Amino acid sequence: MSTLNPITRRRYRRNAVAVALSAIAAAIGLLILAAILWTLVSRGVGGLSLKVFTESTPPPGSDGGLANAIYGSIVLTLTGIVIATPIGVLAGTYLSEYARGSKIGEAAKFINDVLLSAPSIIIGLFINALLVVPFGTFSAWAGGVALAVIALPVINRTTQDMLALVPNTLREAAAALGAPRWKVMTFVVWRAAKSGILTGILLAVARISGETAPLLFTSFNNQYWSTNMSQSMASLPTVIFQFAMSPYDDWQRLAWAGALIITFAILALNIIARALVDRRR
Structure with missing residues (x-):
């Protein structure tokens, strides 16, 4: 030197x-x-114990678990993903393939990017005014819709990015064989980008599975096991919030156990998503 x-x-x-x-x-x-x-x-x-997965949330001073909250989280997350996935994939396909360069397409992409960073509590308040107040009750449907609104821009954006990576030569080859555009999209472009789109869906699941604020305004909570989607339903994030803020030691232990369960579930989803991305590369 x-x-x-x-x-x-x-x-x-x-x-x-x-x-x-x-x-x-x-x-x-x-x-x-x-x-x-x-x-x-x-x-x-x-x-952690077997009771955590087999018994419902207990009153203070009693033994119990988080079975109803785990079930509620799975139901609410699946409801949100089932609603958001077809809308997000179709919207992403339209913005990437059909509205490219148009003013409407650019405006829609901008709005989608804004939704990506929108505070989840604002979405919860919006769904509360839309689906809770008019019907006079909290419901699992409202919670699923709130989670769907959060997952939608993630799936939309990922679909756009994955479709942009598909070479144009594949589209041109399919068109040269006389395939109509909808068949080119469904049998060629989507098939080439399916692992990337699936990765976006898994990332959306990881994104919404730990949300608390929107559920407090929509599905709220339920100490009992409930399968009625038209009534309030327990979920891990809301139970963790309630139990962690309580003065009871047994509730606080269950809150830490629930936090551990949901953290490792999200970690597993992110590892799977990363593995799919590496496989695509």
Whole structure:
């Protein structure tokens, strides 16, 4: 380095400082994440038992579990994904393939990007005014619709990105064989992008499975096992919120156990989504 001119040495020093600061920032982030995970695992494991998966949420001072909340989370998440997936995929296909370059398409893409960053509590309030207040009761349907509104822009955006990666030569080859455009889309383009679209759907599931605020305004909570979609329904995020804020030790232990369950479920979904992306690459 002594043979380098002063300008080059100064650049090397600046680069070394920048790399060191970046490494320190990354280490701080990893340490904070490790501390959060360690706290979650150390406190959550103590509350895990077979009862957590087989019994409903208990009153204070009684034994119980989170079975009704786990069931409710699965039902609400599946309802949201079932509603959001066809709309998101079709909307993403239209914006990517048919409305490219048009003013309507650009406006729709901008609105979709705004929805991606919209606070979930605002969506919960909107669905509350739309589906809860007029019917006079909280319901699982309202909760599923709120989660669908949150998942919709994620699926829409991912579909646009995945379709943009499909080479135009595939479309041209199918068109040259005389296939109509709808067959080109369904049998060629969608098939080529199916793993990427599935990845977007899994990311949307991970995005909505931990939402609490919109469910407090829509499906609310239910201490009992309920399969009636027209009534309030328990979910893991709302039960965790309620139990963690309570002064009862048994409820707090169940809250840590629920947080551990939902965290590792989301982690598994993200790992699956990343594996699908790597497979596509």
